[in-house]
Amino acid sequence: MERIRVTQGTEVASDVFIDAGIATSAEPAMPPRQGRRRVAILTQPGPLEPAEALAESLRSAGYEVALRTLPDREAAKTLPVVEETYLWLNSLGITRHDAVVAVGGGAATDVGGFVGATYLRGIETVLVPTTLLGAVDAAIGGKTAVNVGGKNLAGVFSHPARVVIDTGVLAALPEELLIEGTAEAVKAGFIADPDLLALYQTHGLAAPLADVVLRAVRVKADVVSADFTEQGVREILNYGHTVGHAIEHVSAIPHGHAVSIGMVAAGAAAEETTGFDSAGAQRDLLVDLGLPVEAPRVDRAAVEAALLLDKKRDATGVRMVLLEAFGKPTVMSVDMTTVRAALYAVGVC
Ligand SMILES: NC(=O)c1ccc[n+]([C@@H]2O[C@H](COP(=O)([O-])OP(=O)(O)OC[C@H]3O[C@@H](n4cnc5c(N)ncnc54)[C@H](O)[C@@H]3O)[C@@H](O)[C@H]2O)c1
Numbered sequence: 001m002e003r004i005r006v007t008q009g010t011e012v013a014s015d016v017f018i019d020a021g022i023a024t025s026a027e028p029a030m031p032p033r034q035g036r037r038r039v040a041i042l043t044q045p046g047p048l049e050p051a052e053a054l055a056e057s058l059r060s061a062g063y064e065v066a067l068r069t070l071p072d073r074e075a076a077k078t079l080p081v082v083e084e085t086y087l088w089l090n091s092l093g094i095t096r097h098d099a100v101v102a103v104g105g106g107a108a109t110d111v112g113g114f115v116g117a118t119y120l121r122g123i124e125t126v127l128v129p130t131t132l133l134g135a136v137d138a139a140i141g142g143k144t145a146v147n148v149g150g151k152n153l154a155g156v157f158s159h160p161a162r163v164v165i166d167t168g169v170l171a172a173l174p175e176e177l178l179i180e181g182t183a184e185a186v187k188a189g190f191i192a193d194p195d196l197l198a199l200y201q202t203h204g205l206a207a208p209l210a211d212v213v214l215r216a217v218r219v220k221a222d223v224v225s226a227d228f229t230e231q232g233v234r235e236i237l238n239y240g241h242t243v244g245h246a247i248e249h250v251s252a253i254p255h256g257h258a259v260s261i262g263m264v265a266a267g268a269a270a271e272e273t274t275g276f277d278s279a280g281a282q283r284d285l286l287v288d289l290g291l292p293v294e295a296p297r298v299d300r301a302a303v304e305a306a307l308l309l310d311k312k313r314d315a316t317g318v319r320m321v322l323l324e325a326f327g328k329p330t331v332m333s334v335d336m337t338t339v340r341a342a343l344y345a346v347g348v349c
């Protein structure tokens with residue numbers, strides 16, 4: 001079993017465990033601690049099987065366990081669902097000594113993380129991500145949020161005590177979900193880990209998940225440990241997300257697809273500005289991984305409007321994460337001429 005630590009200052013904030021088969025056993029989901037009696041598990045429709053197996057295993061270990069299935073996907077990330085969940089925790093008699101466990105994709109772990117961080121002003125929270133995107137991104141780093149009018153507008157920074165990643169569960173994901181998460185995993189390679197890129201270049205989508213997850217989680221854990229509240233270096237995790245979010249906003253394509261297109265656009269912008277000479281290699285790798293590198297038909301003016309609405313705009317242009325080389329990110333303000341050329345490169349014209 002691999003362990004990665006996320007730190008906050010000099011303290012260990014979260015332990016991340018990675019191995020096949022670990023989501024369904026009481027150990028390591030529950031850090032050793034006296035006084036814990038009840039465990040409330042939140043899940044969503046997709047990963048019911050591992051969630052129920054974990055519940056059973058925690059019961060065998062002597063805990064009182066209750067399990068609640070949230071609405072699927074973004075329908076879970078609302079304040080009414082959060083309130084219903086608080087009321088459910090009241091009815092279970094959960095105390096500060098007890099624990100909340102969220103088993104699922106990023107939507108379930110975002111809600112579980114938010115509820116765990118706020119119920120009784122914060123109780124022990126364990127996240128068990130069951131999508132690749134959840135494992136390498138959403139469950140790591142202590143950002144929790146629900147949607148109120150806009151996406152992720154209400155939330156808190158709060159690390160889970162533990163994150164338990166079962167690579168066996170991830171290996172059984174439907175290909176569509178695997179590809180979506182691969183966008184965020186390969187992003188970690190582009191910004192910080194050329195060896196992870198080499199794994200993907202050699203094996204494509206069949207790259208061994210244990211290695212992919214270990215490497216991608218390490219990248220995110222290191223960045224978050226250096227900058228928990230996103231004052232500086234954490235911004236590099238937004239690689240591909242400036243243009244990606246704008247395209248997602250106007251076309252409703254899956255997030256991972258939008259990020260892939262956004263990385264291609266960032267590659268084109270970097271060719272013009274930083275001397276980045278691997279835009280072609282980046283594009284080829286994304287194609288090999290089954291990710292889109294061209295935007296769907298969208299209105300250029302609408303994409304530009306979404307870009308300019310974004311907080312990432314400043315007086316001289318649009319703030320973007322660009323690469324100087326694989327593993328060497330930089331954040332800069334990109335002028336509108338270059339932004340338009342980058343959009344053109346992904347078919348937004
Ligand atoms: N907190 C953060 O830092 C952060 C970072 C990135 C994304 N996010 C959030 O994560 C969410 C997206 O996460 P996601 O892509 O994991 O989506 P998701 O949680 O919406 O799950 C997608 C689908 O996969 C199903 N599913 C989950 N595990 C499964 C499994 N093992 N087998 C089969 N189906 C399974 C779910 O039921 C759902 O239908 C968004 O809400 C996003 O805002 C948060």
Ligand SMILES: [Zn+2]
Pocket residue numbers: 137184241255259
């Ligand atoms: Zn993302």
